[in-house]
Amino acid sequence: MTRLPKTLLLLFAVCNLSLRSTNAVCSTCDNLISVPAGYTEVTYTETPEELQNPNRGFLKLNSAKSSSYRPLKVSSLERYRSEDGITMHWRQFVLDEFVSSDITKEFLDNIRSDLETIRNARFTTVTRILYVKEMPENGEAPYGDATKEWMLRHIEQLSPIFSEYEDVIDVVQAGFIGVWGEWYYTTHFGDPHHRDYDNPDNIDGYTPQQWQDRKEVLFALIDSVPSSMLVTLHF
Structure with a gap:
């Protein structure tokens, strides 16, 4: 640089x-x-x-499922830098074991460990939290994401980590809702297969309450991160 x-x-x-x-x-x-x-x-x-521009450019994506966690390695990140000139990582944390329970201390420590690895490798990261990465075979609900109440609880648990690694996390993507954390195929926030376009109170087929629930999750996430940290929303 x-x-x-x-x-x-x-x-x-x-x-x-x-x-x-x-x-x-x-x-x-x-x-x-x-x-x-x-x-x-x-x-x-x-x-x-090559002059590597920190906090910009292409990313390498890796996911970490709570049910089959594999830690990041500094050597892998260093290889991304030497072979591809990449200094940013995209780490997705999949809370597939905690859809209806607290995140365990063990997995919270795993998240910290990965972020510490990213710090030690002199990388930065884009982070997304989600619950499910695969669509059901029939393509219909339930899709596997958590309720609003559990999402708010998990955001509360993750907030200290966002602050601890403010120097490492460039962006927190507003995942949580829906398959892949993309806010579309969701069980509790408005199923796209069952929209009600006839109700004049609805917006894009979703009820005011469903939009309010989405807003609460988004604003809780924004409030949970340091003011210097970006939160991005899919679509």
């Missing part, structure tokens, strides 16, 4: 302050015949190396 030298930044700041205090005119780069006292001249040359 390439950064502007502090000397250049300081030069800009000093010039700006000088103009404010003296009403003078700052010399342009063409008029700077010599380097001012106390400053250093820096000459940049082109490099063929």
Whole structure:
């Protein structure tokens, strides 16, 4: 990663302050015949190396199911960096064992362990929490996601982790609801196969209560993360 030298930044700041205090005119780069006292001249040359932009670019996706957890490894992340120039990870945590119960301390510690691995590898991550990754064979409800009450409880449990790893988590995706955490095929927040378009109170076939329940989950998640952390919503 390439950064502007502090000397250049300081030069800009000093010039700006000088103009404010003296009403003078700052010399342009063409008029700077010599380097001012106390400053250093820096000459940049082109490099063929890939410059890895932190917190941007392509991601590698891995999922961690509570029922079959496999931890992340620093060596895997370092391989992504060396082979693909990737410095961001997309980690999905699947709470398939906790649809109707608290997240256990063991799995909360597993989440922390993965985030610590990402930190040690000098990566950052996009994180999504969900309950189910596969559609039922018949394509119909129940789909396997949790109720609003359990989602709110799980968000409460996860909130300390979001704060602990504020430097690691770039984005928390608003998963939770529906298959894949995509807010569509959901048992408790409006089944897309059974929308009621005839009721004038409904919006897009979903009831006001279903929209309110979705809003409560989203706002609870927003309130649970540090103010510097982004929350993104599918669709």
